[in-house]
Amino acid sequence: MxxxxxxxxxxxxxxxxxxxxxxxxxxxxxxxxxxxxxxxxxxxxxxxxxxxxxxxxxxxxxxxxxxxxxxxxxxxxxxxxxxxxxxxxxxxxxxxxxxxxxxxxxxxxxIKPNIQNLDKYEGLGVSYCAICDGFFYRKKKVCVIGNDNYALAEANDLKNVTDDITILTNGLELKKETDFKVDTRKIKSLGGNEVLEYVEFEDGTRLETRGVFIALGVxxxxxxxxxxxxxxxxxxxxxxxxxxxxxxxxxxxxxxxxxxxxxxxxxxxxxxxxxxxxxxxxxxx
Ligand SMILES: Cc1cc2nc3c(=O)[nH]c(=O)nc-3n(C[C@H](O)[C@H](O)[C@H](O)COP(=O)(O)OP(=O)(O)OC[C@H]3O[C@@H](n4cnc5c(N)ncnc54)[C@H](O)[C@@H]3O)c2cc1C
The missing domain is CATH 3.50.50.60 (FAD/NAD(P)-binding domain)
Structure with missing residues (x-):
């Protein structure tokens, strides 16, 4: 001690x-x-x-x-x-x-990623703290944006509330192996009516999600x-x-x-x- x-x-x-x-x-x-x-x-x-x-x-x-x-x-x-x-x-x-x-x-x-509409959905789907806000996303699809230990630690915290968790590396290389679903594509923007409903990638495709947790760097x-x-x-x-x-x-x-x-x-x-x-x-x- x-x-x-x-x-x-x-x-x-x-x-x-x-x-x-x-x-x-x-x-x-x-x-x-x-x-x-x-x-x-x-x-x-x-x-x-x-x-x-x-x-x-x-x-x-x-x-x-x-x-x-x-x-x-x-x-x-x-x-x-x-x-x-x-x-x-x-x-x-x-x-x-x-x-x-x-x-x-x-x-x-x-570190804030350069993603369109990130600020717009803060509190409406975008969070910076899994243990604080995870409860609002019980049994919902969520994503964690990050590519290293901190992102995986946040994803682990979210396991208490949902099974549907995807790590989005936003074009970066994932630095640790993981059992979580991983998508490495670069993100263009966030969208949805009133609350966050999807992430849009630069290739134009969308991933449905209710929550995005930002966990870049340390x-x-x-x-x-x-x-x-x-x-x-x-x-x-x-x-x-x-x-x-x-x-x-x-x-x-x-x-x-x-x-x-x-x-x-x-x-x-x-x-x-x-x-x-x-x-x-x-x-x-
Ligand atoms: C370009 C530039 C020029 C500057 N010029 C001046 C100047 O001329 N005069 C002046 O007085 N000030 C200047 N500053 C400001 C000065 O550098 C800061 O005020 C000072 O460094 C703050 O000290 P700190 O100890 O609070 O944080 P920092 O010096 O930023 O140290 C943070 C520490 O936390 C550690 N850390 C962070 N997260 C974790 C984690 N999860 N786990 C473990 N460790 C972690 C980092 O490794 C680091 O050791 C300048 C800053 C910049 C960027």
Whole structure:
């Protein structure tokens, strides 16, 4: 049992890990997929680098700094978080980990496919969370758009409500073998009267469906939040001034909490969350 699991190895996640480790807590950092920081060609507005630094170097330096302090920083994709009696189980594609607190520091990348009418049917057939909305599609035909672990995890959640599930890769190669039905054709648009009734492919043919669940790339912070009943505001997770969400023991830091999307703010929030988690774990609150 760990004291804290941090999802994300960007400035927000790594800063939280440094403060937690130095507060004598057992902490694990999990990361997978690109950080926003890696995309930054050159950072010139962060303290201490007179000639600037590339985002990639700063990202790797952060990970190495944590590892040098004895923190496990592991590349493993998180696909789900479960809560049971204030204990959190973080499920990755490799194994499950348990902790008494969680920091969601996944950044705020949201991959939306370029499909006509996607926004029009949001809430009328288009969903971003199988466990939240699956119930509305009991015994109906549904599709999951995605091509990797996250899409298959969402499809598995839907098995509780329906047997008729198709994975639509939207022209991408399916990265994992699966028993689900798979259609790799590129999607042009969604259609239906009032609610979603079909997906139309670029070759002009249609697939009847009542629900389309978007699960591209890796699961993001808001995806986890929605499943857990954490309050969100659009693509951001709501927190208090200590970065705590509405669930005790779960914090959200960095780009995922919205506001100024900058490294300084991500570092500050990582530190702030860690200090509050230390109090929470020590029963000082
Ligand atoms: C082109 C560009 C230029 C920028 N320039 C600047 C600049 O000059 N100055 C500045 O201050 N800011 C700049 N930024 C913004 C800055 O990069 C971000 O504000 C900062 O990286 C946010 O940090 P974060 O820790 O919240 O998220 P990120 O750095 O995005 O890190 C997210 C982490 O979460 C992990 N992750 C996500 N999902 C999962 C999952 N399911 N399982 C496991 N791990 C997961 C990722 O692997 C990654 O480690 C720039 C951004 C871009 C895109």
């Amino acid at each position: 760990l004291d804290a699991i941090i999802i994300g190895a960007g400035p927000a996640g790594i800063s939280a890990s440094l403060y937690l480790k130095r507060g004598n807590k057992d902490v694990l950092v999990l990361y997978h997929g690109e950080s926003q920081l890696e995309k930054a060609h050159k950072i010139d507005n962060f303290y201490g680098f007179p000639n600037g630094i590339s985002g990639k170097d700063l990202y790797n330096n952060g990970i190495n700094q944590a590892r040098n302090l004895g923190i496990d920083v592991i590349d493993s994709e998180v696909i789900d978080i479960k809560i049971d009696n204030n204990i959190f189980t973080v499920k990755t594609i490799d194994k499950d980990y348990q902790a008494r607190s969680i920091v969601i520091a996944t950044g705020n990348k949201k 699961a993001g912070g808001v995806d986890f939040a929605k499943k857990l009943g954490i309050l969100v505001n659009g693509e951001n997770i709501k927190t208090d001034e200590n970065m705590k969400t509405n669930i005790d023991g779960i914090y959200a830091t960095g780009n995922i909490s919205g506001g100024l999307l900058q490294i300084n703010k991500a570092c500050y929030e990582g530190a702030k969350a860690a200090i509050d988690i230390i109090k929470y774990l020590n029963n000082d609150k």
